[in-house]
Amino acid sequence: MSDEPARDAGYDDFLDAIAEGEPYYLECPEGHGSLPPRQVCPDCGASELSESELPEVGTIVAHNVVHVPTPRFLDDTPYATAIVDFGPVNVTGQVRGLDPQDVENGQDVTITIGETETDGDRLVVFEPV
Numbered sequence: 001m002s003d004e005p006a007r008d009a010g011y012d013d014f015l016d017a018i019a020e021g022e023p024y025y026l027e028c029p030e031g032h033g034s035l036p037p038r039q040v041c042p043d044c045g046a047s048e049l050s051e052s053e054l055p056e057v058g059t060i061v062a063h064n065v066v067h068v069p070t071p072r073f074l075d076d077t078p079y080a081t082a083i084v085d086f087g088p089v090n091v092t093g094q095v096r097g098l099d100p101q102d103v104e105n106g107q108d109v110t111i112t113i114g115e116t117e118t119d120g121d122r123l124v125v126f127e128p129v
């Protein structure tokens with residue numbers, strides 16, 4: 001075991017794409033969506049995955065306000081995490097731009113990149129539309 005965070009190539013590429021304003025997801029020939037890193041479609045096992053543009057706006061389908069964080073998010077609490085439905089894929093991230101207790105399912109959000117207060121790590125951030 002090492003404390004050195006291994007660069008997760010596929011996931012970091014995903015974060016880079018969001019940061020550049022061109023978020024994408026992986027789509028198989030059957031139209032199943034998934035997020036990087038993937039070599040095969042998790043739904044049907046197809047290995048021909050292409051990159052498709054992620055819809056600009058997603059909808060919060062589940063959320064949770066975190067008061068007792070892992071060490072990585074120690075200085076971020078309280079904060080809200082959410083699962084956001086972008087149609088073909090769901091993306092998990094932190095909601096910013098409103099009080100954690102004001103986050104509601106059904107809210108429309110856009111995706112961007114932020115940094116944790118704790119150590120400056122990049123993370124997926126959702127902001128209200």
Ligand SMILES: [Zn+2]
Pocket residue numbers: 028029030031032041042043044045046
């Ligand atoms: Zn598939």
